[in-house]
Amino acid sequence: MGCDGVMLQVENIHVRYGRVEALHGVTLEVREGEIVTLLGANGAGKSTTLNAICGIFKTTEGAIRFRGDNIHTLPAHEIVTRGVAQVPEGRRVFGTLSVRENLNLGAYTCNDNARNQSNLQRVYALFPRLAERAGQLAGTLSGGEQQMLAIGRALMANPKILLLDEPSLGLAPLLVKAIFDTIREINRSGLTVVLVEQNARAALKLAHRGYVMEVGRIVLEDTADQLLANPDVQKAYLGGVR
């Protein structure tokens, strides 16, 4: 654990796709127990940042430290073992596997059967719908149910930090509210959360702090309340109305 409770430190990272640089030096930090949101337009580099943290994309410069250790040099599967779980954009559940198999895969890195069992019960308590559909193929679930499954699957890994990429994408407003309530509940139970969202207003209401990204850079960092009140943010991301 780093000093002053900083759990995740991203320091000046650069990421390239072939010849194009997508991140030009992103720096941010997440403290233990926080919900931090990452806002910005399409293509600003939010998902790329999350995937760099998870080791899916390699950084060409800069460092990522998780609980004091460098993780940007590790392969993706080892970063999961350290306690970083991602709910990817578009959910990416394993469509031809059952709900139960998806959840078991979430716990792929944990060999402790008793713990996996209690995690499974916790996920089922959080999302009773998943328990009802345990034997069904994940591809046959509705969008909202798939999102629940993606979150439940990530929780099965016993993470210390949960990265969520656009969990509200394509969901009906009522479902969005349910998902956001769940994220709050998960955070209150002690899990640190990083939330990437298009729905900036909802994200800022939920988060403690936020970062605003534009074309591969962080352009603004503040508490969620300050960002909600910031006229520039209102104009660009909150539709200009109060």
Added chain:
Amino acid sequence: MDLFLQQLTNGLAVGSIYALIALGYTMVYGVLKLINFAHGDLFAIGAYLGLTLLTTFGLSQYLGPMGVVIVLAVMVMGLVAVVGAVLERVAYRPLRQAHRLSAVVSAMGASIFFQNALMLVYGARYKVYPHDILPKNAVSIMGFEIPLVRLLVLLTSVLMMVALYLFIQKTRIGTAIRAAAIDQRAAKLMGINVDRVIMIVFLIGPALGGVAGLMVGLYYGQINFTMGWMYGLKAFTAAILGGIGNIPGAMVGGLLLGVIEAMGAAYISIAWKDAITFMVLIAILIVRPTGLLGERVADKV
């Protein structure tokens, strides 16, 4: 009726060999979306290694026929699995980030390399398996005489396919293989070491292909360094027939193709045997490119 049953059992035996080879194609395609064109040659290597082990160690002096076959099968599987893993490491892994076509070209190169290596080591002539390994007698089932070898081939293959199916469906690693075949990035996010999964696939596929080579040696008695080409193509057809990437599909496709071929040889013309196989391939590609069991994906957005 006797001809029909003889051809049916013959077709099933040959088909189960196709199925074993087809599994290698389909599993590799599943995780890498690559047709491993060197797979047929791994099968041929299995046939030659079986012959070498059989003749140099003189296993039949110490063991009964069943013992010989089991020991031989285990050794061939192990050795060909190692060749497969080395192939992946040398010819495919360095190209993981490259264009897909690069890996296909690399596979064809590996195929040419293996074929020529076999020719240099063993010579270009046909090689003959010793014919006193397995008993020649036939088993009588409900009045029909079926050669014991044929039953053994069928039984062994089915046993291996059942074992593979259980491994893929029930074990942790099996589930990881299925997950990596569906979505590699999501699999990585689950903490699955995808490189290791690919390595495991390149152990299992070649092991099954190698043992199929051994079976052809024992069943037909004759092997040749180019045999991997024709068997490879037929097994590839079987994999397409069942739906490439689909493991039960490869099993069904193999058995079906074997039976179609045997029936065609018996009732149409033996000269048309290979043509029938490839007509099946063309027909499938036109009518149902996803194969019989392919892509039963129920993806809701």
